Amino acid sequence: MKKSSAQGSEDPVLQWVTFRLDNESYGINVMQVQEVLRYTEIAPVPGAPSYVLGIINLRGNVVTVIDTRQRFGLMPTEVTDNTRIVIIEADKQVVGIMVDSVAEVVYLRQSEIETAPNVGNEESAKFIQGVCNKNGELLILVELDKMMSEEEWYELENI
């Protein structure tokens, strides 16, 4: 018992919310997810950066929605019944990220997570935290805080 608990503390289990984008599965730390919303009309904000889809009214609070596909360098697609807006907290801000669908919450041991290849020079390569095989598919784990640069988070805050 002692051995297993010690192993547990050395190898923590984290929960990840998985979502899909362009037929690939991505995971984000559940502690950063506040809620998941069905797609709702997003009001565009004139002059906003290209990665911002617009804003929504979430129970009286204005939440900026990020175009996740654009951020990940993927082609845009149409909104479907499965489209979701995941409300996350990252860099002390609450923002929404639009995804193709949200699947489930998975438990991953830290040791199961493999590092991503350290070869990309693109900004977007920096927010891949790692990859992991789960339930027969490869999950790409995203580090939400690094999804934007400091300047971009600041820009978002002032929309």
Next chain:
Amino acid sequence: MTRPQQTALRPQMALQSYLDGLLQEATETFEAPLDKPVVEMLPELSVEAAAPDEFQAAVLEEQVRDARREQAPAPQVAAFAEPSPVLLPSILPVADPVVAVVDSEVVAEASIPVLVDVEKSIPVEPLAEVHRPAVPNGPLLPATPDGRPAWAAEPFECLLFDVAGLTLAVPLVCLGSIYPLAGQDLTPLFGQPDWFLGILTCQAGNLKVLDTARWVMPDRYREDFRQGLQYVISVQGYEWGLAVHQVSRSLRLDPDEIKWRSQRGQRPWLAGTVIEHMCALLDVAELAELIASGAVKQMHVKHQ
């Protein structure tokens, strides 16, 4: 007799003259070229104003009568020939400002996960283990000064494979396994360089697959080289694999058959050329080390 008659006719004449004048003015105003300055039109108006005394008197009388009428509310009659003045608004009309008004409030639902059918990939099994340990459990020794890697101190086994029509040789000591790629899905990762094809989930783990053709012949690379890739050859001790079109055969090479490159320069992964077989000998361990160390990022930045 004549005088009262003239007096009776005066208002009518005055009115007629006034209306004629207006008609003429209106016509002249419309016919006037647009670029004609207004000042140039004034002499014409003054000519028009030079009417006979009789008319002047009649006009004056009419004006007095009009002044009297103004005291009493008169029915408004629109001049039939006078162009209706188009008053420009002092402020030009501006499109309504775009204000993002969010009227619909979003309410989160209690349970909305979407169960999407995901094709679960089965880890790929290797077709063959090709690795031949040079020294069991021993580290790879550094290259000798003439460019010969440590594994080339004695005759060694090589695997020949084709990439986009180019035959390459790789020492078996540097290779791991051969995995089938045809019919397998590679998981792409965003933000990676173009030579990174994706991740192949295989029994040994997640193999990062690189586009060999883009590495060995970047200047002659064509997009269609990505078609028909059949196998991935993993590099021993690294999580990287080379995508190739064909695996042909293995052969034993004598180190003296090879023209070694003593200066590896920008291509440290090119060990030398095998003249007899007209192929390049790759030092894939150097290549994998280059990628794993992150040094390749610096190289690509310098090239840009």
